[in-house]
Amino acid sequence: MAKIVLDPLTRIEGHLRIETRIAGGQVAEAWSKGEMFRGFEALLQGRDPLDAPVITQRICGVCPISHAISSCKAIESACGLRVPANGLYLRNLILGANYLQSHILHFYHLSALDFVKVEALLGYTGRDPVLVDLKNWAESEIRTNRVLPVAPFLPKLPGDYAADPQWNLGALANYVEALEIRQEAHRMAALLGGKMPHAATLVPGGVTCVADAAVLEDFRARLRRVRRFIERCYIPDVLQAARLYPSYADIGRGPARFLSYGVFDEGASTWMPAGTVNGKGHEPLNLALIHEDTTSGFYRGNHKSHPKDAAAPIPQPDKPRAYSWLKAPRYNGLSYEVGPLARLVVAAAAGERSISQSLSALLRETGLREEQLPSTLGRHAARALEAQLLAARMEQWLDAMQPGAPAIVPYKNRDAGSGVGLVEAPRGALGHWITLKAGRIGSYQCVVPSTWNFSPRDAEQNPGPVESALVGTPVNEAYQGLEVARVVRAFDPCIACAVH
Ligand code: NFE
Ligand code: MG
Numbered sequence: 001m002a003k004i005v006l007d008p009l010t011r012i013e014g015h016l017r018i019e020t021r022i023a024g025g026q027v028a029e030a031w032s033k034g035e036m037f038r039g040f041e042a043l044l045q046g047r048d049p050l051d052a053p054v055i056t057q058r059i060c061g062v063c064p065i066s067h068a069i070s071s072c073k074a075i076e077s078a079c080g081l082r083v084p085a086n087g088l089y090l091r092n093l094i095l096g097a098n099y100l101q102s103h104i105l106h107f108y109h110l111s112a113l114d115f116v117k118v119e120a121l122l123g124y125t126g127r128d129p130v131l132v133d134l135k136n137w138a139e140s141e142i143r144t145n146r147v148l149p150v151a152p153f154l155p156k157l158p159g160d161y162a163a164d165p166q167w168n169l170g171a172l173a174n175y176v177e178a179l180e181i182r183q184e185a186h187r188m189a190a191l192l193g194g195k196m197p198h199a200a201t202l203v204p205g206g207v208t209c210v211a212d213a214a215v216l217e218d219f220r221a222r223l224r225r226v227r228r229f230i231e232r233c234y235i236p237d238v239l240q241a242a243r244l245y246p247s248y249a250d251i252g253r254g255p256a257r258f259l260s261y262g263v264f265d266e267g268a269s270t271w272m273p274a275g276t277v278n279g280k281g282h283e284p285l286n287l288a289l290i291h292e293d294t295t296s297g298f299y300r301g302n303h304k305s306h307p308k309d310a311a312a313p314i315p316q317p318d319k320p321r322a323y324s325w326l327k328a329p330r331y332n333g334l335s336y337e338v339g340p341l342a343r344l345v346v347a348a349a350a351g352e353r354s355i356s357q358s359l360s361a362l363l364r365e366t367g368l369r370e371e372q373l374p375s376t377l378g379r380h381a382a383r384a385l386e387a388q389l390l391a392a393r394m395e396q397w398l399d400a401m402q403p404g405a406p407a408i409v410p411y412k413n414r415d416a417g418s419g420v421g422l423v424e425a426p427r428g429a430l431g432h433w434i435t436l437k438a439g440r441i442g443s444y445q446c447v448v449p450s451t452w453n454f455s456p457r458d459a460e461q462n463p464g465p466v467e468s469a470l471v472g473t474p475v476n477e478a479y480q481g482l483e484v485a486r487v488v489r490a491f492d493p494c495i496a497c498a499v500h
Contacts (some may be wrong), residue, residue: 005480008035009488011110013062014495016454020159022475027484029252030470032454034325037298040500042312044444048414049075049434050442053202054434060497062105065098065189066425067446068202070420073421075204078436079414081163087206087407089397093219094193094202095264095423096394099186100226100428103387107234108178109152112171114486115241117161118153120168130173159482161250162244170240174233183382191219206408208490213403220398227391228236229230230384236386239422242366242377247474249368252487253375254469255335261285261431263424264393266400271393272343272424273350276331282349290431292447293328293347296321296456304459305332307433307445308418325499328455328464329447336426337465338428338452339492341373341382358389374469378386379490415439420474426447427492450498453491466491 007017015035020027040059044052053071054486057064069091077082083091116252124135138148147155162168186196192209193199194294201209211405242304262285264273274285292310295302299313299322315328326334336342348356362385364372416449418435428449435442455464475483 004475004484006481006488009485009493011113012451012489012493012495013060014143014493014498016488016493016495018470018484019471020481020484022477025474027470027473027475030190030467030484032326032456032464032466033323033455034495034499036317036495036499037325038496038499039312041316041444045312047441049078049436049441050204050411052432052444053204054436056446057198059448060494061499062102062494063098063425063497064197065193065199065202066430068422069095070421070423070430070446072202072204073423074419074432074434076419076422077421078419079204079412081205081409081411082203084406084409085267085400086402086405088267089401090192090207090209090407091202091395092264092397093268094199094207096188096390096397096458097130097185097188097192098228099136099390099426100387101182101189103383104178104182104185104226104229104234107238107381108175110307110492111122111380111489112175112237113153114243114482115161115162116175118147118156118172120165123165123171124169124261126169128169130176131169132227134172134176154482157480157482157485158453161478162233164244167240167244173235177229177233181226183211185226188219188222189224191222193337199401202412203408204408205411209409211401211403211407216398216401216403220395223391230387230391230423234384235388238380239365242368242381245377246367248376248377248486249366249372249378251473251483252379252469252490253374253472254337254465255280256374257331257334258330258345259285259336259338259429260343260346261424261429263343263476272355273352274422275346276352278334279346282346282351289332290346290447291330291459293330293385295459296323297324297327298322299327301483302459304487305499306446307431308420308435310445311443321447323336324456325474326451326455326495328458329452330458333460335455335458335462335465335468336452337374339379339383340386340426340428341379342428343424343441344382345373345387355389358385368494376487376490383492395482413439425497426450426493427497448492448497448500450491452487452493454493454495454498466493
Protein backbone atom coordinates (compact mmCIF):
# COMPACT_ATOMS: atom_id res chain seq x y z
CA MET A 1 0.00 0.00 0.00
CA ALA A 2 1.63 3.27 -1.11
CA LYS A 3 -0.93 5.73 0.19
CA ILE A 4 -4.23 6.20 2.00
CA VAL A 5 -6.61 8.94 0.94
CA LEU A 6 -9.71 9.82 2.94
CA ASP A 7 -11.86 12.18 0.88
CA PRO A 8 -14.17 13.39 2.17
CA LEU A 9 -13.32 12.58 5.76
CA THR A 10 -16.84 12.07 7.10
CA ARG A 11 -18.39 12.76 10.53
CA ILE A 12 -16.77 16.19 10.72
CA GLU A 13 -17.92 19.68 9.80
CA GLY A 14 -16.74 20.98 6.40
CA HIS A 15 -14.75 19.45 3.55
CA LEU A 16 -11.46 17.77 4.43
CA ARG A 17 -9.21 15.51 2.37
CA ILE A 18 -6.44 13.65 4.18
CA GLU A 19 -3.66 12.13 2.10
CA THR A 20 -0.94 9.94 3.51
CA ARG A 21 2.11 8.20 2.09
CA ILE A 22 2.67 4.82 3.71
CA ALA A 23 6.07 3.17 4.23
CA GLY A 24 6.93 0.19 6.42
CA GLY A 25 3.35 -0.22 7.66
CA GLN A 26 3.02 3.32 8.95
CA VAL A 27 2.30 6.85 7.81
CA ALA A 28 5.51 8.40 6.52
CA GLU A 29 4.04 11.73 5.39
CA ALA A 30 0.62 13.38 5.48
CA TRP A 31 -1.21 16.25 3.82
CA SER A 32 -4.29 18.01 5.21
CA LYS A 33 -6.33 19.64 2.46
CA GLY A 34 -9.24 22.00 2.96
CA GLU A 35 -11.38 21.50 -0.12
CA MET A 36 -13.64 24.54 -0.23
CA PHE A 37 -13.36 28.33 -0.43
CA ARG A 38 -15.86 30.61 1.35
CA GLY A 39 -14.82 34.28 1.45
CA PHE A 40 -16.21 35.78 4.67
CA GLU A 41 -13.26 38.15 5.15
CA ALA A 42 -13.80 39.69 1.70
CA LEU A 43 -17.55 40.13 2.09
CA LEU A 44 -17.16 41.99 5.40
CA GLN A 45 -15.16 44.83 3.81
CA GLY A 46 -17.02 48.14 3.64
CA ARG A 47 -19.89 47.02 5.88
CA ASP A 48 -21.14 48.54 9.12
CA PRO A 49 -19.11 47.05 12.02
CA LEU A 50 -22.38 45.97 13.66
CA ASP A 51 -22.83 43.49 10.79
CA ALA A 52 -19.66 41.62 11.76
CA PRO A 53 -20.95 39.60 14.76
CA VAL A 54 -24.09 38.70 12.80
CA ILE A 55 -22.25 37.63 9.65
CA THR A 56 -19.26 35.90 11.27
CA GLN A 57 -21.59 33.72 13.35
CA ARG A 58 -22.62 32.23 9.99
CA ILE A 59 -19.10 30.91 9.50
CA CYS A 60 -20.29 27.94 11.53
CA GLY A 61 -23.38 26.40 13.11
CA VAL A 62 -21.30 24.46 15.65
CA CYS A 63 -19.31 27.32 17.23
CA PRO A 64 -21.25 30.51 16.32
CA ILE A 65 -21.04 31.84 19.89
CA SER A 66 -17.23 31.97 19.76
CA HIS A 67 -17.31 33.91 16.49
CA ALA A 68 -19.89 36.35 17.90
CA ILE A 69 -17.86 36.97 21.05
CA SER A 70 -14.59 37.32 19.14
CA SER A 71 -16.21 39.78 16.77
CA CYS A 72 -17.83 41.81 19.57
CA LYS A 73 -14.53 41.96 21.45
CA ALA A 74 -12.69 43.13 18.31
CA ILE A 75 -15.20 45.98 17.87
CA GLU A 76 -15.14 46.79 21.59
CA SER A 77 -11.36 47.07 21.53
CA ALA A 78 -11.49 49.30 18.42
CA CYS A 79 -14.21 51.52 19.92
CA GLY A 80 -13.04 51.57 23.55
CA LEU A 81 -16.09 49.84 25.09
CA ARG A 82 -15.99 47.99 28.44
CA VAL A 83 -18.56 45.25 29.00
CA PRO A 84 -20.03 45.21 32.55
CA ALA A 85 -19.46 42.13 34.75
CA ASN A 86 -22.98 40.81 34.22
CA GLY A 87 -22.42 40.90 30.47
CA LEU A 88 -19.16 38.95 30.85
CA TYR A 89 -20.85 36.26 32.95
CA LEU A 90 -23.74 36.00 30.49
CA ARG A 91 -21.25 35.55 27.64
CA ASN A 92 -19.47 32.86 29.69
CA LEU A 93 -22.76 31.03 30.26
CA ILE A 94 -23.81 31.14 26.60
CA LEU A 95 -20.32 30.14 25.44
CA GLY A 96 -20.15 27.45 28.14
CA ALA A 97 -23.46 25.94 27.00
CA ASN A 98 -22.09 25.88 23.46
CA TYR A 99 -18.87 24.17 24.60
CA LEU A 100 -20.83 21.43 26.40
CA GLN A 101 -23.00 20.84 23.33
CA SER A 102 -19.96 20.79 21.06
CA HIS A 103 -17.81 18.45 23.19
CA ILE A 104 -20.65 15.93 23.61
CA LEU A 105 -21.40 16.14 19.89
CA HIS A 106 -17.76 15.50 19.14
CA PHE A 107 -17.34 12.44 21.32
CA TYR A 108 -20.60 10.60 20.76
CA HIS A 109 -21.84 11.62 17.35
CA LEU A 110 -18.61 12.32 15.50
CA SER A 111 -15.89 10.14 17.06
CA ALA A 112 -17.27 7.29 19.18
CA LEU A 113 -18.10 5.16 16.16
CA ASP A 114 -14.35 5.00 15.48
CA PHE A 115 -14.22 2.79 18.59
CA VAL A 116 -17.69 1.18 18.92
CA LYS A 117 -18.70 -2.07 17.22
CA VAL A 118 -22.26 -1.41 16.07
CA GLU A 119 -22.79 -5.08 15.21
CA ALA A 120 -22.94 -5.79 18.97
CA LEU A 121 -26.61 -4.76 18.77
CA LEU A 122 -27.50 -7.93 16.89
CA GLY A 123 -26.73 -10.17 19.85
CA TYR A 124 -28.59 -8.00 22.34
CA THR A 125 -30.92 -9.91 24.68
CA GLY A 126 -31.45 -7.31 27.43
CA ARG A 127 -34.37 -4.99 28.07
CA ASP A 128 -33.03 -1.46 27.75
CA PRO A 129 -35.81 0.10 25.64
CA VAL A 130 -33.37 2.27 23.66
CA LEU A 131 -31.25 -0.75 22.73
CA VAL A 132 -34.30 -2.92 22.02
CA ASP A 133 -35.53 -0.23 19.60
CA LEU A 134 -32.13 0.02 17.94
CA LYS A 135 -31.87 -3.76 17.68
CA ASN A 136 -35.34 -4.12 16.14
CA TRP A 137 -34.48 -1.39 13.67
CA ALA A 138 -31.17 -3.07 12.78
CA GLU A 139 -32.87 -6.42 12.27
CA SER A 140 -35.63 -5.00 10.10
CA GLU A 141 -32.99 -3.28 7.95
CA ILE A 142 -31.24 -6.60 7.52
CA ARG A 143 -34.54 -8.30 6.56
CA THR A 144 -35.42 -5.65 3.98
CA ASN A 145 -32.03 -4.55 2.69
CA ARG A 146 -29.86 -7.55 3.73
CA VAL A 147 -27.38 -5.19 5.41
CA LEU A 148 -27.01 -3.52 8.77
CA PRO A 149 -28.73 -0.16 9.06
CA VAL A 150 -27.25 2.82 7.31
CA ALA A 151 -26.88 6.31 8.73
CA PRO A 152 -25.96 7.34 11.33
CA PHE A 153 -24.14 4.14 12.32
CA LEU A 154 -22.95 2.82 8.98
CA PRO A 155 -21.14 2.81 6.64
CA LYS A 156 -17.90 3.04 8.52
CA LEU A 157 -14.39 1.77 8.04
CA PRO A 158 -13.57 -1.85 8.94
CA GLY A 159 -11.15 -2.36 11.83
CA ASP A 160 -10.06 -3.69 15.19
CA TYR A 161 -13.17 -2.68 17.18
CA ALA A 162 -13.07 -4.04 20.76
CA ALA A 163 -15.47 -6.96 21.28
CA ASP A 164 -16.47 -5.94 24.85
CA PRO A 165 -20.31 -6.07 24.66
CA GLN A 166 -20.84 -3.86 27.69
CA TRP A 167 -18.76 -1.10 26.11
CA ASN A 168 -20.38 -1.35 22.69
CA LEU A 169 -23.97 -1.48 23.94
CA GLY A 170 -23.45 1.13 26.65
CA ALA A 171 -21.83 3.56 24.24
CA LEU A 172 -24.66 3.08 21.72
CA ALA A 173 -27.31 3.78 24.38
CA ASN A 174 -25.34 6.87 25.43
CA TYR A 175 -25.06 7.92 21.78
CA VAL A 176 -28.87 8.14 21.72
CA GLU A 177 -29.15 9.89 25.09
CA ALA A 178 -26.46 12.36 24.02
CA LEU A 179 -28.85 13.67 21.34
CA GLU A 180 -31.28 14.80 24.05
CA ILE A 181 -28.51 16.16 26.23
CA ARG A 182 -27.22 18.28 23.35
CA GLN A 183 -30.74 19.58 22.85
CA GLU A 184 -30.71 20.61 26.51
CA ALA A 185 -27.39 22.43 26.04
CA HIS A 186 -28.80 24.22 22.98
CA ARG A 187 -31.82 25.27 25.07
CA MET A 188 -29.46 26.72 27.69
CA ALA A 189 -27.67 28.80 25.04
CA ALA A 190 -31.01 29.87 23.54
CA LEU A 191 -32.42 30.93 26.94
CA LEU A 192 -29.74 33.63 27.17
CA GLY A 193 -28.82 33.97 23.50
CA GLY A 194 -32.35 34.31 22.11
CA LYS A 195 -31.94 31.42 19.66
CA MET A 196 -29.51 28.72 18.60
CA PRO A 197 -27.51 28.45 16.51
CA HIS A 198 -26.57 32.07 15.76
CA ALA A 199 -27.52 33.87 18.95
CA ALA A 200 -29.29 37.23 18.76
CA THR A 201 -28.28 38.84 22.07
CA LEU A 202 -24.49 39.06 21.57
CA VAL A 203 -23.68 42.62 20.45
CA PRO A 204 -20.74 45.01 20.82
CA GLY A 205 -21.02 46.46 24.33
CA GLY A 206 -22.48 43.40 26.03
CA VAL A 207 -25.52 41.15 26.03
CA THR A 208 -29.09 42.33 25.39
CA CYS A 209 -31.07 39.59 27.16
CA VAL A 210 -32.89 40.20 30.43
CA ALA A 211 -31.85 37.30 32.63
CA ASP A 212 -34.18 37.38 35.61
CA ALA A 213 -34.00 34.86 38.47
CA ALA A 214 -36.50 32.50 36.81
CA VAL A 215 -34.49 32.33 33.58
CA LEU A 216 -31.28 31.71 35.49
CA GLU A 217 -32.89 28.91 37.55
CA ASP A 218 -34.23 27.33 34.36
CA PHE A 219 -30.69 27.49 32.96
CA ARG A 220 -29.30 25.94 36.15
CA ALA A 221 -31.73 23.02 36.09
CA ARG A 222 -30.79 22.18 32.51
CA LEU A 223 -27.10 22.60 33.29
CA ARG A 224 -27.43 20.05 36.10
CA ARG A 225 -28.96 17.52 33.73
CA VAL A 226 -26.10 18.01 31.26
CA ARG A 227 -23.60 17.82 34.11
CA ARG A 228 -25.01 14.51 35.34
CA PHE A 229 -24.66 13.07 31.83
CA ILE A 230 -21.02 14.18 31.66
CA GLU A 231 -20.26 12.50 35.01
CA ARG A 232 -22.37 9.38 34.46
CA CYS A 233 -21.64 8.69 30.76
CA TYR A 234 -19.09 10.92 29.02
CA ILE A 235 -16.22 10.58 31.52
CA PRO A 236 -16.66 6.80 32.07
CA ASP A 237 -16.97 6.17 28.31
CA VAL A 238 -13.75 8.04 27.58
CA LEU A 239 -11.96 6.18 30.38
CA GLN A 240 -13.20 2.86 29.00
CA ALA A 241 -12.07 3.80 25.48
CA ALA A 242 -8.62 4.47 26.98
CA ARG A 243 -8.61 0.98 28.57
CA LEU A 244 -9.74 -0.75 25.38
CA TYR A 245 -7.48 1.11 22.95
CA PRO A 246 -4.24 1.70 24.92
CA SER A 247 -2.07 1.89 21.79
CA TYR A 248 -3.69 5.27 20.97
CA ALA A 249 -1.81 6.80 23.90
CA ASP A 250 1.24 6.61 21.64
CA ILE A 251 -0.42 7.46 18.34
CA GLY A 252 -1.00 10.99 17.04
CA ARG A 253 1.59 13.00 18.96
CA GLY A 254 1.84 16.17 16.85
CA PRO A 255 4.15 19.13 17.53
CA ALA A 256 3.74 19.02 21.36
CA ARG A 257 3.61 22.83 21.30
CA PHE A 258 0.43 24.38 22.70
CA LEU A 259 -1.23 27.77 22.44
CA SER A 260 -4.26 29.26 24.19
CA TYR A 261 -5.67 32.80 24.10
CA GLY A 262 -7.36 32.27 27.49
CA VAL A 263 -11.13 32.24 27.92
CA PHE A 264 -14.08 32.77 30.26
CA ASP A 265 -13.68 36.31 31.51
CA GLU A 266 -14.05 36.68 35.25
CA GLY A 267 -13.31 40.42 35.41
CA ALA A 268 -9.66 40.72 36.43
CA SER A 269 -8.59 37.54 34.63
CA THR A 270 -9.83 34.61 32.58
CA TRP A 271 -10.60 31.22 34.15
CA MET A 272 -8.53 29.43 31.49
CA PRO A 273 -5.30 31.44 31.17
CA ALA A 274 -3.61 32.57 27.98
CA GLY A 275 -0.14 31.45 27.00
CA THR A 276 2.00 28.97 25.16
CA VAL A 277 3.90 25.84 26.14
CA ASN A 278 6.84 24.71 24.06
CA GLY A 279 8.72 22.18 26.15
CA LYS A 280 9.83 24.51 28.94
CA GLY A 281 6.87 25.62 30.98
CA HIS A 282 4.36 28.42 30.53
CA GLU A 283 5.23 31.46 28.44
CA PRO A 284 3.09 34.59 28.10
CA LEU A 285 1.31 35.06 24.81
CA ASN A 286 2.88 37.61 22.44
CA LEU A 287 0.40 38.42 19.66
CA ALA A 288 3.16 40.03 17.56
CA LEU A 289 4.61 36.53 16.98
CA ILE A 290 1.54 35.33 15.04
CA HIS A 291 1.56 35.24 11.27
CA GLU A 292 -0.33 33.41 8.55
CA ASP A 293 1.63 31.82 5.70
CA THR A 294 -0.08 31.40 2.32
CA THR A 295 2.63 29.36 0.55
CA SER A 296 0.52 26.15 0.32
CA GLY A 297 -2.84 27.95 0.15
CA PHE A 298 -4.76 28.50 -3.08
CA TYR A 299 -4.30 32.27 -2.67
CA ARG A 300 -2.43 34.75 -4.79
CA GLY A 301 1.13 35.33 -3.56
CA ASN A 302 3.29 33.67 -0.93
CA HIS A 303 2.82 35.90 2.11
CA LYS A 304 3.64 35.80 5.78
CA SER A 305 1.35 38.40 7.30
CA HIS A 306 0.23 39.38 10.74
CA PRO A 307 -3.60 39.36 10.79
CA LYS A 308 -3.75 43.06 11.68
CA ASP A 309 -1.91 43.91 8.45
CA ALA A 310 -3.35 41.28 6.10
CA ALA A 311 -5.82 41.91 3.29
CA ALA A 312 -8.63 39.55 2.36
CA PRO A 313 -6.99 36.70 0.43
CA ILE A 314 -7.51 36.48 -3.34
CA PRO A 315 -8.32 32.94 -4.51
CA GLN A 316 -6.03 31.33 -7.08
CA PRO A 317 -7.18 27.71 -7.52
CA ASP A 318 -4.44 26.96 -10.09
CA LYS A 319 -1.53 28.16 -7.92
CA PRO A 320 1.49 25.88 -8.43
CA ARG A 321 2.37 23.64 -5.44
CA ALA A 322 -0.59 24.93 -3.37
CA TYR A 323 -2.81 22.15 -2.02
CA SER A 324 -5.31 23.56 0.51
CA TRP A 325 -7.79 26.38 1.00
CA LEU A 326 -6.45 26.82 4.53
CA LYS A 327 -3.71 29.30 5.33
CA ALA A 328 -0.97 28.21 7.75
CA PRO A 329 -0.99 30.13 11.06
CA ARG A 330 2.34 30.01 12.88
CA TYR A 331 3.59 31.34 16.22
CA ASN A 332 7.22 32.45 16.28
CA GLY A 333 7.53 30.61 12.97
CA LEU A 334 6.31 27.26 14.37
CA SER A 335 3.11 25.22 14.20
CA TYR A 336 1.14 25.06 17.48
CA GLU A 337 -1.69 22.76 18.56
CA VAL A 338 -4.82 24.49 19.86
CA GLY A 339 -7.96 23.08 21.51
CA PRO A 340 -9.03 21.55 24.84
CA LEU A 341 -5.73 19.72 25.39
CA ALA A 342 -3.78 22.92 24.69
CA ARG A 343 -5.99 24.91 27.09
CA LEU A 344 -5.49 22.41 29.92
CA VAL A 345 -1.73 22.05 29.34
CA VAL A 346 -1.30 25.85 29.23
CA ALA A 347 -3.48 26.29 32.35
CA ALA A 348 -1.59 23.62 34.28
CA ALA A 349 1.78 25.08 33.23
CA ALA A 350 0.56 28.54 34.30
CA GLY A 351 0.00 27.15 37.81
CA GLU A 352 -3.82 27.01 37.72
CA ARG A 353 -3.97 24.53 40.61
CA SER A 354 -7.49 23.14 40.26
CA ILE A 355 -6.83 22.40 36.59
CA SER A 356 -3.38 20.87 37.14
CA GLN A 357 -4.75 18.64 39.90
CA SER A 358 -7.63 17.48 37.68
CA LEU A 359 -5.19 16.81 34.87
CA SER A 360 -3.00 14.71 37.19
CA ALA A 361 -6.07 12.75 38.33
CA LEU A 362 -7.01 12.18 34.69
CA LEU A 363 -3.53 10.79 34.00
CA ARG A 364 -3.91 8.36 36.90
CA GLU A 365 -7.36 7.21 35.79
CA THR A 366 -6.46 6.76 32.12
CA GLY A 367 -3.03 5.29 32.86
CA LEU A 368 -1.48 7.85 30.49
CA ARG A 369 1.91 9.32 31.29
CA GLU A 370 2.27 13.09 31.02
CA GLU A 371 4.30 12.82 27.81
CA GLN A 372 1.42 10.78 26.31
CA LEU A 373 -1.07 13.65 26.66
CA PRO A 374 -0.38 14.79 23.10
CA SER A 375 -2.02 11.70 21.59
CA THR A 376 -5.33 10.53 20.22
CA LEU A 377 -6.48 9.32 23.66
CA GLY A 378 -5.08 12.39 25.38
CA ARG A 379 -7.17 14.68 23.18
CA HIS A 380 -10.41 12.79 23.85
CA ALA A 381 -9.68 12.67 27.58
CA ALA A 382 -8.80 16.38 27.75
CA ARG A 383 -12.03 17.34 26.00
CA ALA A 384 -14.12 15.25 28.41
CA LEU A 385 -12.29 16.64 31.45
CA GLU A 386 -12.76 20.19 30.20
CA ALA A 387 -16.51 19.56 29.83
CA GLN A 388 -16.66 18.29 33.41
CA LEU A 389 -14.67 21.21 34.89
CA LEU A 390 -16.58 23.77 32.83
CA ALA A 391 -20.02 22.48 33.85
CA ALA A 392 -18.99 22.92 37.50
CA ARG A 393 -17.55 26.39 36.87
CA MET A 394 -20.76 27.52 35.12
CA GLU A 395 -22.65 27.12 38.41
CA GLN A 396 -20.24 29.67 39.92
CA TRP A 397 -20.95 32.15 37.11
CA LEU A 398 -24.67 31.70 37.69
CA ASP A 399 -24.07 32.50 41.37
CA ALA A 400 -21.99 35.56 40.43
CA MET A 401 -24.78 37.12 38.30
CA GLN A 402 -26.34 40.25 39.82
CA PRO A 403 -30.03 40.25 38.91
CA GLY A 404 -31.03 43.68 37.63
CA ALA A 405 -27.47 44.98 37.11
CA PRO A 406 -26.65 46.13 33.55
CA ALA A 407 -25.14 43.64 31.10
CA ILE A 408 -24.39 46.13 28.34
CA VAL A 409 -22.98 49.61 27.67
CA PRO A 410 -24.16 51.75 24.74
CA TYR A 411 -22.35 51.13 21.47
CA LYS A 412 -20.67 54.10 19.89
CA ASN A 413 -18.76 53.63 16.67
CA ARG A 414 -15.45 55.30 15.81
CA ASP A 415 -14.43 56.55 12.40
CA ALA A 416 -10.99 54.99 12.52
CA GLY A 417 -9.09 52.54 14.66
CA SER A 418 -8.25 48.90 14.96
CA GLY A 419 -8.98 46.13 17.38
CA VAL A 420 -8.58 42.46 18.15
CA GLY A 421 -11.00 40.06 19.81
CA LEU A 422 -9.51 36.89 21.27
CA VAL A 423 -11.49 33.98 22.65
CA GLU A 424 -11.16 30.24 22.87
CA ALA A 425 -13.74 28.42 20.75
CA PRO A 426 -14.49 24.78 21.68
CA ARG A 427 -11.81 23.72 19.15
CA GLY A 428 -9.20 26.25 20.25
CA ALA A 429 -7.75 29.73 19.83
CA LEU A 430 -9.96 32.09 17.81
CA GLY A 431 -9.04 35.67 16.92
CA HIS A 432 -10.83 38.34 14.88
CA TRP A 433 -8.84 41.44 13.80
CA ILE A 434 -10.68 44.53 12.56
CA THR A 435 -9.69 47.94 11.19
CA LEU A 436 -12.20 50.77 10.82
CA LYS A 437 -12.17 53.23 7.93
CA ALA A 438 -14.68 56.13 7.76
CA GLY A 439 -16.81 54.26 10.31
CA ARG A 440 -17.00 51.12 8.16
CA ILE A 441 -15.01 47.88 8.16
CA GLY A 442 -11.70 48.55 6.38
CA SER A 443 -10.30 45.04 6.83
CA TYR A 444 -11.37 41.96 8.77
CA GLN A 445 -9.28 38.87 9.48
CA CYS A 446 -10.25 35.70 11.32
CA VAL A 447 -7.59 33.22 12.48
CA VAL A 448 -9.49 30.13 13.48
CA PRO A 449 -8.78 27.02 15.63
CA SER A 450 -9.06 24.42 12.88
CA THR A 451 -6.87 26.64 10.69
CA TRP A 452 -4.11 26.26 13.30
CA ASN A 453 -4.56 22.48 13.67
CA PHE A 454 -5.25 21.55 10.04
CA SER A 455 -2.86 24.02 8.41
CA PRO A 456 -0.80 22.92 5.41
CA ARG A 457 2.96 23.23 5.03
CA ASP A 458 4.51 26.70 5.33
CA ALA A 459 7.23 28.39 3.26
CA GLU A 460 9.87 26.28 5.07
CA GLN A 461 7.87 23.14 4.17
CA ASN A 462 7.17 22.47 7.85
CA PRO A 463 3.90 20.55 8.24
CA GLY A 464 0.85 21.66 10.24
CA PRO A 465 -0.03 20.00 13.59
CA VAL A 466 -2.33 17.28 12.19
CA GLU A 467 0.06 16.60 9.32
CA SER A 468 2.83 15.95 11.84
CA ALA A 469 0.54 14.05 14.27
CA LEU A 470 -0.24 11.51 11.56
CA VAL A 471 3.41 10.60 10.92
CA GLY A 472 4.22 7.24 12.52
CA THR A 473 0.60 6.05 12.74
CA PRO A 474 0.65 2.27 12.19
CA VAL A 475 -1.81 1.20 9.51
CA ASN A 476 -3.32 -2.17 8.62
CA GLU A 477 -4.17 -2.32 4.94
CA ALA A 478 -7.47 -4.11 5.60
CA TYR A 479 -8.76 -1.21 7.72
CA GLN A 480 -8.78 1.27 4.81
CA GLY A 481 -7.50 4.18 6.89
CA LEU A 482 -9.44 3.76 10.16
CA GLU A 483 -6.30 4.48 12.19
CA VAL A 484 -5.73 7.70 10.24
CA ALA A 485 -9.35 8.76 10.74
CA ARG A 486 -9.07 8.17 14.50
CA VAL A 487 -6.02 10.44 14.76
CA VAL A 488 -7.62 13.18 12.66
CA ARG A 489 -11.05 13.12 14.32
CA ALA A 490 -9.54 13.41 17.81
CA PHE A 491 -8.60 17.01 16.82
CA ASP A 492 -12.31 17.74 16.20
CA PRO A 493 -11.97 19.22 12.70
CA CYS A 494 -14.25 22.00 11.49
CA ILE A 495 -13.10 22.91 8.01
CA ALA A 496 -16.08 25.23 7.50
CA CYS A 497 -14.51 27.38 10.22
CA ALA A 498 -10.96 26.73 9.10
CA VAL A 499 -11.42 28.23 5.63
CA HIS A 500 -14.11 30.85 6.33
NI1 NFE B 1 -16.92 25.37 13.03
FE1 NFE B 1 -15.01 26.54 15.34
C1 NFE B 1 -14.79 25.91 17.02
C2 NFE B 1 -14.18 28.13 15.52
S1 NFE B 1 -13.29 25.55 14.66
S2 NFE B 1 -16.36 24.81 14.89
O1 NFE B 1 -14.76 25.43 17.98
O2 NFE B 1 -13.73 29.16 15.58
O3 NFE B 1 -12.08 25.99 13.80
MG1 MG C 1 -8.61 34.12 8.06
